Amino acid sequence: MTGDRKIRVLQLGTSGPLYGAERWILALCRNLDARKFDCRIAAIDDDENHPPPLLAAAKAACIPGHSIGRPSSSILGTIRSLRNVIRDKQIDIVHSHGYKADVVTLAACLGLPVKTLATPHGWSRGAGWKLAAYERADRFLFRFFDAVAPLSQELLGNLPAGLGQSNHVQLISNGVDIDEIDAAMAAKDRQYERQAFTIGYIGQLIARKDVRTLLHAFALLDEPSCELVVVGEGPEKAALEKMASQLNISRRTQFTGFRNDRIALLGDFDLFILPSLEEGIPRCLMEAMAARIPVIASNIPGSTDLVVDGKTGRLFEPRNARQLAALMRKAMKGQSADMAVAARRHIEHSYSASRMARDYEELFEMLTERKTAARAKARTAISSLSARKAS
Numbered sequence: 504m505t506g507d508r509k510i511r512v513l514q515l516g517t518s519g520p521l522y523g524a525e526r527w528i529l530a531l532c533r534n535l536d537a538r539k540f541d542c543r544i545a546a547i548d549d550d551e552n553h554p555p556p557l558l559a560a561a562k563a564a565c566i567p568g569h570s571i572g573r574p575s576s577s578i579l580g581t582i583r584s585l586r587n588v589i590r591d592k593q594i595d596i597v598h599s600h601g602y603k604a605d606v607v608t609l610a611a612c613l614g615l616p617v618k619t620l621a622t623p624h625g626w627s628r629g630a631g632w633k634l635a636a637y638e639r640a641d642r643f644l645f646r647f648f649d650a651v652a653p654l655s656q657e658l659l660g661n662l663p664a665g666l667g668q669s670n671h672v673q674l675i676s677n678g679v680d681i682d683e684i685d686a687a688m689a690a691k692d693r694q695y696e697r698q699a700f701t702i703g704y705i706g707q708l709i710a711r712k713d714v715r716t717l718l719h720a721f722a723l724l725d726e727p728s729c730e731l732v733v734v735g736e737g738p739e740k741a742a743l744e745k746m747a748s749q750l751n752i753s754r755r756t757q758f759t760g761f762r763n764d765r766i767a768l769l770g771d772f773d774l775f776i777l778p779s780l781e782e783g784i785p786r787c788l789m790e791a792m793a794a795r796i797p798v799i800a801s802n803i804p805g806s807t808d809l810v811v812d813g814k815t816g817r818l819f820e821p822r823n824a825r826q827l828a829a830l831m832r833k834a835m836k837g838q839s840a841d842m843a844v845a846a847r848r849h850i851e852h853s854y855s856a857s858r859m860a861r862d863y864e865e866l867f868e869m870l871t872e873r874k875t876a877a878r879a880k881a882r883t884a885i886s887s888l889s890a891r892k893a894s
Contacts, residue, residue: 534860602641678859703772708737719824797839
């Protein structure tokens with residue numbers, strides 16, 4: 504702690520929906536030791552149609568929240584807004600998430616006695632030139648933070664050359680709030696009527712999630728007693744709905760849109776599929792494993808950190824719909840039940856939010872010790888200079 508008071512940490516997110524990064528911020532805040540840390544959440548308010556969902560979720564969790572800027576604010580106004588919060592609340596560490604939050608954090612903290620920490624949650628492949636440029640700039644900016652904490656070995660490996668080996672980069676693996684999942688599963692009611700076997704996906708409907716392969720595999724399965732539930736929103740939704748119609752699986756496929764109660768929906772699944780082409784360490788997969796839902800995931804970095812093929816779940820080669828369909832048939836025969844139990848143990852041991860929070864507590868304390876040491880050094884230098892002038 505800084506002196507006798509708690510370490511004050513401000514988590515800075517953006518105005519997007521409650522996807523992985525936003526849920527991650529909430530999980531970390533809930534699991535930090537409240538005796539040592541005062542954790543707050545801020546969100547950049549740049550959506551004219553909706554206030555930041557992250558702040559509404561923070562309020563529901565009784566976590567202090569701050570709106571940074573407003574939809575009509577210039578970038579300078581947003582920076583000024585964050586700077587005011589840092590000063591007013593005497594923040595010790597600003598922990599930012601995402602390229603926009605990273606830029607605003609570095610600018611707002613210039614000249615202030617505050618430490619900066621960035622956590623990259625993932626980058627895109629095959630993105631448009633504009634997003635690709637933003638993400639390249641973000642990776643460059645990491646060198647100016649006091650610390651960078653990627654969530655996975657894959658993200659660590661994609662940092663700029665030399666940065667990943669520097670002493671201000673610390674790998675802290677992603678974590679999921681097991682208590683939240685257990686509570687949701689215990690309290691849930693079935694959300695919709697289903698057939699005998701339900702296969703589910705939860706996540707953004709974007710190209711790198713490759714839900715198209717899941718639809719193809721489900722069509723190959725050709726099991727009238729199965730249904731597929733796709734939870735999420737994104738630019739691919741209309742195309743995926745059209746594809747389901749073309750594959751003649753529309754009557755057995757539900758597109759629910761974005762749902763805040765995604766964890767409760769997990770309890771309706773007999774099998775969870777993640778067909779992604781690229782991931783950090785996927786939160787939706789961790790949640791399914793923690794909920795003891797059998798899982799099948801594509802054989803890519805990030806997913807393979809969680810799924811040990813044949814032990815905690817099954818893996819298939821990316822874009823291989825036939826292999827995925829074959830694994831789905833085996834799961835329908837009950838061949839995944841023991842793996843689901845092992846998956847839960849794996850998450851409890853290595854990927855719980857409480858474990859993640861303890862690692863971050865150590866990093867926060869280390870950063871504030873550096874800050875205190877720097878202040879002490881400055882005071883000593885000033886005192887020495889004053890003494891020389893007096894003599």
